[in-house]
Amino acid sequence: MNNTAHVHQLNPNAIALCSLGRWIASRHWVPATGGNFSIRQGENSALVTASGKDKGELSPQDLLPVSWQDEQLSSPHGTPSAETALHAELYRLDPAIKAVLHTHSVHATVFSRLALADSYLFSGYEMQKAITGIKSHEQLLPLAVFDNTQDIPALAKQLRQRWQQKPLPFALLVRGHGLYAWGHSLEQAKRHLEGWEFLIHCELERIKLTGLP
Numbered sequence: 001m002n003n004t005a006h007v008h009q010l011n012p013n014a015i016a017l018c019s020l021g022r023w024i025a026s027r028h029w030v031p032a033t034g035g036n037f038s039i040r041q042g043e044n045s046a047l048v049t050a051s052g053k054d055k056g057e058l059s060p061q062d063l064l065p066v067s068w069q070d071e072q073l074s075s076p077h078g079t080p081s082a083e084t085a086l087h088a089e090l091y092r093l094d095p096a097i098k099a100v101l102h103t104h105s106v107h108a109t110v111f112s113r114l115a116l117a118d119s120y121l122f123s124g125y126e127m128q129k130a131i132t133g134i135k136s137h138e139q140l141l142p143l144a145v146f147d148n149t150q151d152i153p154a155l156a157k158q159l160r161q162r163w164q165q166k167p168l169p170f171a172l173l174v175r176g177h178g179l180y181a182w183g184h185s186l187e188q189a190k191r192h193l194e195g196w197e198f199l200i201h202c203e204l205e206r207i208k209l210t211g212l213p
Helices: 004-012 012-026 083-094 105-114 125-132 152-165 187-208
Strands: 035-044 045-049 063-069 073-074 100-101 119-124 142-147 171-174 178-183
Touching: 012 035, 012 045, 012 063, 012 100, 035 083, 045 083, 045 125, 063 083, 073 083, 083 100, 083 152, 083 178, 100 187, 105 171, 105 178, 105 187, 119 171, 119 187, 142 152, 142 187, 171 187, 178 187
Parallel strands: 142 171
Antiparallel strands: 035 045, 035 100, 045 063, 063 073, 100 178, 119 142, 171 178
C-alpha cells in the first residue's frame, strides 16, 4: 500500500464518502461502474472517485486527490473520473460546496430525455422541501437541464454561464446521462440527491399516467 492510499484509509472524509457511495449503489443509481463522487479537501482540492470503479465496492484507496488552478486539473496518483472538471467547476462556483454526487439512475436518465427545455419546473410536491431553501410545496423549484457532451470542459463552461445568471438549487440534469447533486456537507448532498431522485421519479410516473408534460 502506498503512502497516499494509507492516508486516505485514515481520512474520515474518504471513509464517509465511500460509505455513502455504497449506499447510493445499493439504490441502483450507479450501474456498471457509472457515476462519480467527490468531497472537498481544501480551497482548490478534492478527493474524487477513480475511473472505472464499482461504486458498490468503494474503499478509500479508490479515491484520488485532485487539485485545480484556474481551469487546469492535476491528479498525480491516477486517472480520476472523466467528469472531474464539472466537479471542480462546482467547487469553484460555490466555495461552500463540500460534496458532489453524480448518478445514472434509470428514472433520471429517462426523464432527462423528456425534459426538452433548459429548465424543468417542479411544483406541488411536499418533498421539494428536501432541497435547501425551499419552504413550501407551492414554491417553484427549477432543475437545470444540459445537453450531453463528451467535452466536459465545454459543459463546465455552460454551467458557469448559467450559474452567473442565477445559482442552481443544488442539482443539474444532463440529457441521456444523469443527475448531479451537491451540498454544503456530505449529509446535505445525500439529502439533495435522494430528494431530487424522488421528485424526478414522481414526475416521470405522473407523465406516464397522464401523458402530460
